[in-house]
Amino acid sequence: MTFNSNADVSGSGAKRRGPGGGVIAGGVGGLGAIAVILLQIFTGGDFSSLLGGGGGLQAGPGTESEIQNCETGADANASVDCRLAAGSKVINEYWATQVQGYRPPQLIIVDGSTPTSCGTASNATGPFYCPPEETVYIDPTFFDVLEQQFGDQAGELAQLYVLAHEYGHHIQQITGIFDRYPNNGTGPESNGVRTELQADCYAGAWVADASGPTDAHGVAYLQRPTEAQIRDALDAAAAVGDDHIQQQSSGVVNPESWTHGSSAQRQRWFATGYQGGPLSCNTFDVSGRDL
Template sequence: MTFNDNAKSSSSKTRRRGRTGGIVAGGGGVAVIALFLLSQFLGVDLTGLAGGGTPQNGADEEIAACDTGADANANLDCRLDLAGESIDAYWATQLSDYRVPPVIFFEDQTNTGCGGATSAVGPFYCPADETIYMDTSFFTDLRDRFGANSGPLAELYVLAHESGHHIQNITGTMDGLDLAATGPDSDSVRLEVQADCYAGAWVGEASTVPDASGTPFLEPITSQQVADALSAAAAVGDDRIQESATGQVNPESWTHGSSEQRQKWFTAGYEGGPEACDTFAGAL
């Protein structure tokens, strides 16, 4: 996924969070939905956070020198920052009440509106503070541990997926779901694959989304770049993760969807836009 070199950033919404080290007591209870969403990609059990402490955070600093598409093509942080602007510009055309979610880069551990979290949970969206949290070292794991293709769109798929959860939060899709249930047709899986579908919807229109001056943020998407995104979606399928970890697949424990489901719904959004993303109607 290549940015137009002369595309311009209007204002950074991405911050890098410093660390002061240590854990302080407190943090309070964490809602079930937050615990679920903090386990975005790896299905990690985070219930232990409910009574634990929270990390101490340093100041949030704006990502520096991310002004153009050329900067985005050369630097991962800038790439995610400018992609975030493109995603926001796209969803602002789809939702009249769209609100821009901040993106926080962190290392190892951080405090959020949903409680304390570590890099082990992978990138996640916290509905309590409407913020996306990412430790960018996850992209190395995505490639080396889970076998996804490398490539910018594999990375940007992750951000677009988390932005999809923000859309679900804004539209009320998260309300009233049974997120304690698991399985290939569970509400948890339906929520996750809908976020994949929303990611695909943005990718399908990304090369037409303009910056403030009217220049498209991105060049036309190639078939290889779409293949990279599909590879990333497959790599974080429940079946792929279970098989690599234990050698067995247990569909009844799925919370995020199989590789096939995740690829299917990304493709549905890519080809049909948000209107094709009703994952809560019928079979998956």
């Protein structure tokens, strides 16, 4: 999805953060924390609830600065960092119209790796949302990994889909969905899978509306997505399906270990949100057969 070159995308508040201090495990031992982090590889999920009540992982400070040279849509089209920052601005404006009392999360664009209270953020862990911080972490080089390891093009809309998915988790956090449907293990009908599919659905709902909002001068931030861009976003959803990842990594698909849903499910729920908006995204109210 392409930004209009003269749109004003400044003021997103997104920041870039480099490596910081060490990470100290709390709640479980260090090896247990590493196991939790490994669950996040190429999934975009957050598993901090598995770390117990001891506050999770305590992060040291990192070098942080606001995203530079991100003023116009042309900047967003030319730079992944600016595209993500600009995307966060448009996503926030959308959800402010959908959720009463909406508060935006912080977006941290990761430079290499950085410690967080939910584990280390890097291209190896993939993009994720950290509920205790209400922060989205994303290393743009993840898109290169996505293309190299899973064959996805990871174009403009695919990148924004990944970002919008993580913002979907923020919606779940501030509306109490995480509290109502806590982690109950793995499997094709687990709360974890339903949570991830709902975030895909929320991402689709945003994409359908994304070309509507305008800047202060009445210029639309984004152009309508092309069919090719929609296919690219759907390919990205398929690339991070549990069955696809398992097939690529081991050649064995085990639905009972799923945490995010199959490729077909992720594509279907993105399309559901795209066609029906956020009210169509109640993945917790459908049977496993319809999930």
